[in-house]
Amino acid sequence: MDRVVIVGGGQAGLEAAAALRAQGYEGTVTLVCEEPHAPYQRPPLSKQFLLGKQDAGSLPLRAVMFYEKHRINLILGDRATEINRGGKRIHLAGGGSLAYDHLILAVGARNRTLPVDGREQVVYLRTLDEAETLKQRLTEASSVAVIGGGFIGLEVAATARKLGKMVTVIEAGPRLMARAVSPLLSEFFLNLHLAHGVAVRLNASVDAAAGADLVVAGIGVIPNMELAREAGLAVANGIVVDEYLRTSDPDVFAIGDCAAHPNRFAGGRTRLESVQNAVDQAKCVARTIAGEPTSYGDVPWFWTDQFDVRFQMAGLGAGHDLHVARGSIEDHKFSVFYFKEGRLLAVDSVNRFGDHVAARKLLTAGTPLTPEQAVDESVDLKQLATAHS
Amino acid sequence: MPKVTYISHTGESTTIEVAVGTTAMENAVRNGIDGILAECGGACMCATCHVFVDPAFLDRLPPIGEEQEEMLGSTFEARQPNSRLSCQIEMRPEYDGLIVRMPARQT
Ligand SMILES: Cc1cc2nc3c(=O)[nH]c(=O)nc-3n(C[C@H](O)[C@H](O)[C@H](O)COP(=O)(O)OP(=O)(O)OC[C@H]3O[C@@H](n4cnc5c(N)ncnc54)[C@H](O)[C@@H]3O)c2cc1C
Numbered sequence: 001m002d003r004v005v006i007v008g009g010g011q012a013g014l015e016a017a018a019a020l021r022a023q024g025y026e027g028t029v030t031l032v033c034e035e036p037h038a039p040y041q042r043p044p045l046s047k048q049f050l051l052g053k054q055d056a057g058s059l060p061l062r063a064v065m066f067y068e069k070h071r072i073n074l075i076l077g078d079r080a081t082e083i084n085r086g087g088k089r090i091h092l093a094g095g096g097s098l099a100y101d102h103l104i105l106a107v108g109a110r111n112r113t114l115p116v117d118g119r120e121q122v123v124y125l126r127t128l129d130e131a132e133t134l135k136q137r138l139t140e141a142s143s144v145a146v147i148g149g150g151f152i153g154l155e156v157a158a159t160a161r162k163l164g165k166m167v168t169v170i171e172a173g174p175r176l177m178a179r180a181v182s183p184l185l186s187e188f189f190l191n192l193h194l195a196h197g198v199a200v201r202l203n204a205s206v207d208a209a210a211g212a213d214l215v216v217a218g219i220g221v222i223p224n225m226e227l228a229r230e231a232g233l234a235v236a237n238g239i240v241v242d243e244y245l246r247t248s249d250p251d252v253f254a255i256g257d258c259a260a261h262p263n264r265f266a267g268g269r270t271r272l273e274s275v276q277n278a279v280d281q282a283k284c285v286a287r288t289i290a291g292e293p294t295s296y297g298d299v300p301w302f303w304t305d306q307f308d309v310r311f312q313m314a315g316l317g318a319g320h321d322l323h324v325a326r327g328s329i330e331d332h333k334f335s336v337f338y339f340k341e342g343r344l345l346a347v348d349s350v351n352r353f354g355d356h357v358a359a360r361k362l363l364t365a366g367t368p369l370t371p372e373q374a375v376d377e378s379v380d381l382k383q384l385a386t387a388h389s
Numbered sequence: 390m391p392k393v394t395y396i397s398h399t400g401e402s403t404t405i406e407v408a409v410g411t412t413a414m415e416n417a418v419r420n421g422i423d424g425i426l427a428e429c430g431g432a433c434m435c436a437t438c439h440v441f442v443d444p445a446f447l448d449r450l451p452p453i454g455e456e457q458e459e460m461l462g463s464t465f466e467a468r469q470p471n472s473r474l475s476c477q478i479e480m481r482p483e484y485d486g487l488i489v490r491m492p493a494r495q496t
């Protein structure tokens with residue numbers, strides 16, 4: 001019987017196992033998870049879970065009975081240490097080994113850490129265990145320094161502020177979330193945090209964290225690619241895959257946060273860290289393994305919640321040469337449309353849900369949109385998107 | 390505790406007791422009910438928790454919020470007047486007996 005082994009029980013790994021069964025794949029499916037917990041959601045860890053509005057019981061992506069019912073062998077608390085590609089077998093830290101016909105690497109990414117200089121009290125956030133620690137430490141702290149003004153740092157800052165803490169965000173660069181958003185949005189989020197009483201230090205060093213009761217760092221992630229590299233697979237800021245999410249070995253695939261994949265919206269190879277990418281790559285690889293080779297081409301989307309703002313992104317805006325806004329920045333209800341050489345690249349929306357949904361459709365279908373149409377509220381984007389799809 | 394009945398597209402029915410304040414989506418996932426995928430975990434971003442609410446309960450549910458309204462435009466199976474995203478149905482005592490039907494496909 002055909003055998004699929006999936007290494008990594010994050011959302012990408014779980015969704016791949018589930019999608020294989022949904023595709024009618026009849027072989028064996030084994031999911032190897034280093035963490036002691038069955039696959040769970042990460043997004044709430046910096047939001048509702050940290051805030052105390054969502055309990056750990058609601059985090060699992062599937063109930064235990066799901067794995068039994070769908071014959072998914074779930075191995076918890078063990079780690080793949082070696083891939084023997086010649087023998088088509090992976091070795092586990094616990095001493096066991098598993099034979100595969102298809103191997104899916106869904107090993108994700110780990111937090112970048114600060115150079116150790118007596119700051120061993122710094123807390124990071126990626127896993128449920130880390131979130132539990134952070135949540136506990138937050139109850140005891142009255143002042144919190146957040147190192148890193150990216151999505152996760154800012155979500156933690158907003159949550160800590162809602163919990164009544166004195167919060168300082170320390171960002172090394174000149175603006176917030178610089179890797180993912182345009183200067184206009186960086187400015188918007190800076191003002192949002194300031195208005196809610198968060199102190200924000202830009203161009204600042206970590207020394208600015210001195211004196212805080214609690215120091216949290218969210219300074220980006222490093223893709224887990226050692227396992228792949230040691231097996232001789234191509235790696236470069238992630239595990240290198242083709243449009244079918246295949247590594248340099250046709251029986252080995254990589255998906256999710258660890259996969260450096262060709263992306264038509266990036267105009268080249270990229271690595272995305274999002275639920276959308278984890279889920280859609282999982283479904284894509286499952287189709288391919290189930291016998292229907294499928295190339296990956298889904299539109300990227302992402303969300304973040306900070307204070308009263310729901311921020312949604314569709315597409316990838318890097319490299320844009322023009323941007324226009326629709327709606328009202330003062331009212332916290334607007335979207336920014338990014339263009340390159342007249343072609344729509346991405347749309348960022350602040351509390352403009354309809355724009356976001358329309359943007360996904362427009363980008364998926366490649367429907368032309370002019371900057372003039374984008375700013376004109378009398379142009380119904382939804383209608384435009386439906387008309388062309 | 391209010392009860393919810395989930396009916397699959399093939400007619401398979403499961404009734405469970407749920408805690409007030411939890412969502413219809415989250416209880417389906419916790420109880421291993423196939424037919425609700427909830428890829429975004431209830432963030433109203435994916436529309437893979439689409440259900441058809443039994444018309445008898447429709448007027449008890451609160452009006453559809455703006456976010457849900459928009460996301461309902463992205464369901465895999467065509468939206469019906471009784472379509473809801475189950476992650477946006479937060480259980481209340483007066484929903485006791487709620488019946489939701491799940492589409493054949495969510496994605
Ligand atoms: C706090 C937080 C908030 C977020 N918020 C959002 C959000 O609002 N919206 C959004 O779209 N995205 C968000 N994300 C990102 C999203 O959660 C990730 O992109 C997604 O979880 C990636 O899934 P993955 O399965 O690729 O990787 P991971 O989630 O990193 O999972 C990989 C798993 O593999 C395991 N593993 C690694 N190596 C091995 C090995 N050798 N053997 C066995 N197991 C191994 C790891 O322990 C890990 O459990 C957030 C992330 C975090 C941390």
Ligand code: FES
Binds near residue numbers: 429434436474476
């Ligand atoms: S779970 Fe994603 S929209 Fe309901």
